[in-house]
Amino acid sequence: MNGNDRLYHIGFGRSDLGDDPPRIALLSGDPERARLIAQTALRGARVLSENRGLHSSVGTLPNGAPILSATSGMGAPSLSIVVNELVQVGVRTIIRVGTSGSIQLHIPPGSIVISSAALCRQGAADDIAPREFPAAADPFVTVALIEAARAAGVEYFAGVTASVDTFYEGQERTGSANPHLLRRLRGITDEYRRLNILNYEMEAGTLFKMGLVYGFAAGCVCGIVAQRTASEAIIVERKAVAIERAIAVAVRAAIALTASPA
Secondary structure: OOOOOOOOOOOOOHHHHOOOOOOEEEEEOOHHHHHHHHHHHOEEEEEEEOHHHOOEEEEEOOOOOEEEEEEOOOOHHHHHHHHHHHHHOOOOEEEEEEEEEEOOOOOOOOOEEEEEEEEEEOHHHHOOOOOOOOOEOOHHHHHHHHHHHHHHOOOEEEEEEEEEOOOOHHHOOOOOOOOOOOHHHOOHHHHHHHOOOOEEEOOHHHHHHHHHHHOOEEEEEEEEEEEOOOOOOOOHHHHHHHHHHHHHHHHHHHHHHOOOOO
């Protein structure tokens, strides 16, 4: 590996990506999910870096297009660093493949949510653009994800996501080490539910703002692993299928987005 242009956090540079560098990346918060994508969905995958626990691999899709599977780490601050450096090495489309908790009764664990936009309550995003700046996904990536879900026969829901900075307090969980929620957070899940927000997660809003400001295409698909209308707990027995479906949809969408024009 040529380390001359290696970026500080992701641990690789443009010269490590070969003569046909990928312009699309699947980005997971969990390094094990990034590794799973590389091992099961990419052809000829090779590990680029494990720097700081940020697993990154490069390989090809079934249509021969090069692609990265990378790790963002948990939360928007970590994601903002990784995304900045991925753009520096030439990535121009990023699809977040995450997990999420539904806040709507009709969205069950095991299904997926495709985020068309985000209510962005994230400090990292405030350093990218003003708070009023829209956190919207790229429409072409969003349509590709929806079409991929339909083609795969996966139960999906598309709409607005709530992107917040904390897993416990920010998502109004009371069953944690801190039972004393701030007044402004009490009842916020019901408020979001009435606003037709579909789910909670922790990265998409900042990713979407970065895409609009930096000039790359951003999208997000999340497997639903909790049903917050019933419980604060992760539904462990539905987690694997939710992740499998989110990965399958992201890969199908990536194939469509990298298809050569006729």
